[in-house]
Amino acid sequence: MPKLQSAAELEKFRAEILSSRDPARPCIAVCAGAACDGMDSAAVAAAFLAALDQQQLGDRLEVRTTGCHGYCEKGPNVVVTPGEICYFEVQPADVAEIIAATLKGEVVDRLVYQDPNTGAKAVHMHEVPFYKHQMRLLMGDNPKIDPMRIDDYLAVGGYSALVKALTQMSQDQVLDEVKKANLRGRGGGGFPAGSKWETTKKAPSMPKYVIVNGHEGESAAFMDRAMLTGNPHKVLEGLIIGAYAIGAQKGFMYTRHDMPLLEKHVRNALVQAKEYGLLGENILGSGFDFECELHFDVGIFVSGESSALMRSIEGNPPEPRPKYIRTSVSGIWDKPSNLNNVETWANVPQIISKGAEWFTSIGSEKSKGTKLISLSGNVVNSGIVEVPMGTPLRTLAFDIGGGVRDGKTLKAIHFGGAMGGSIPADLIDAPLDFDGMSKLGAPIGAGGLLLMDEDTDMVEVARYLLDFLVNESCGKCAPCREGMPQMLHILTNMTEGKGKSGDLERLEDLAEVTGLGSLCALGKTSADPLKSMFRYFKPEYEARIPGGSEAK
């Protein structure tokens, strides 16, 4: 592939890809996302390819291995286009039947979705309850793309936003568009991305850096992984556009060392983008130079904290530093460094393509666009969900999630993993909104949503989350290093029936001081689940102390 020298060459190349593809030729997309992979979707994909080979069907049928489709509960997932016919829990033995039906334009009835209550069937993606209440702006392309093939991304319009930014917009115009879109950081804080970009852009020091935070260490969050593994070019395109607006010539993708498939896809995407002239010097003849490097963590959650992450990129241990001077002003090697989460970057191309006005028409008053949510816990349909901001939690939990497993009742909803919070089931009509959820004590965080049924022990939930977090702290500052194990010790005693008088006061003091006194966000929010428990479920805690609420 010769390097594309201009926007016109890219568009010409895109037209060639499209004309070489017959939209009427059926395509069988086999999900190779983490959950499907765990259910051996690779064997399903291999069976399809073998059958294609044996029956010499290459001209009549395409088989594509793709990133995560979303409906993890029902994997391995297979989607047949045209028509987006969804087959669930597909086994290698089903392959011959699917191929035969697809060639005849028919549907394998026994493999389509069936409502567990009514028995009604749903064939096409837009009819399946799990998908029909979603708005899949970011994830929707996943079934259409083999993440190892940049041409697949170009075929769905990929890199056209970059072309627009580089050829039709000034750096300031790109920044303004992102600011107007009020794109808020998807990594947990909800901080406006445009303001952050502007700070780095205006910081006097050079060079400047842009970074994709693909660390995703939050428990019960798996959407960034799906996004970056399934459609790496979308994230990369966002990053290049951001770098252009900010005036950065060097970028980093920082992710986990323990996801081989993600690493393979991202490495490949960087190589392909470079080969096509979308990375490197003089991108598409615009005069803009940009390089991107891949970096891995050393295995603890705090690596995802922005200042720790930057220390890690420098080659130092991932220890956070106080951010009295922000990393957007002084980050990697003390240079201005703009860090955004995977999902935040993935939103950028569509904002540039379709405009801020379109983007702000989606979502709630102060939280715009869609949000990826990892849905799990005691839910019927676990998976990755994308809905407009402002969607009531009820839609997420019941319409999409199918409600609570095994006919049980919902007790609580937990958002934000080990640094989030739990709210009682009667707040189920709260809208999905950064500020609203924070006020309720269950901040969206990165977007891990857990449903908890009537049998859930709320003391155990707090204990479990702390047990996870206690090993993820770096250990630098005292309140986090010492406070978490002490809270964990008390909670463990309580779950073992060894609660004693004074425990709740001790917990409250530890939670307050860990929150106020810790250096970074990990420590500061480590007691947030516990605080939400005291707010909504305190009687359960009091019941674990001899003498109950009287003794405290």
Add this chain to the structure above:
Amino acid sequence: MSATSEITLTIDDKEVKVAAGMTVLQAAQQAGIHIPTLCHHEKLEAFGGCRLCMVEVEARGWTSYVVSCLYPVAKDIVVRTRSQKVDKIRKVIVEELMAHAPDAPELVRLAEEYGADRERFERQESFCIVCGLCVRYCNEVKHENAVGFIDNGAKREISFIPEVAKKVCWECQECFALCPTSYAQAAYLLTEALAFPGQRKEPSRPAKGTQAGRRVIPIMPIMTA
């Protein structure tokens, strides 16, 4: 000093004029206002680990809790070195650290001042409070790196690297005196006993004011009633 590089701020109702670029801790020290510290040492870069030097800062209408050893002075900020919250932070941190080293003199003094209960939290195995003075001193001042941090979170501890310690530690011993809990010398002696018994490098000549061969600092428990 030119007028432009001077900053006026308020610390505990006292107007203080200091040079720009100073930290709140330095400004307070200059004004004769005491802020407690454990991990701070004037020869070392500010660390911000023990969090005892936390103060309340009011800037542009916002109140926040910051570590004074790192927080840069700024025009017109109002600093309170004692408040109900600040005192509570210090009390609980001292209680947490006393779970490791209930008899460490500095902690005992702090406990008296802040009303900390040395028995409040579950006793921890190690009497190291991970202030990192030894590690940072060895790195920043001595450039030897004979002692480092290992592991993370609650499992973090200091550890002497036998190959280096064998050559340099007995002759130096400077970190022993810095350690608030005497853990550094205990950790060194344990390392020596396990890794290179009898093989330490003795000082070529006694350092000034010391006797050759014995410089271990005695551990002095403070008896509490």
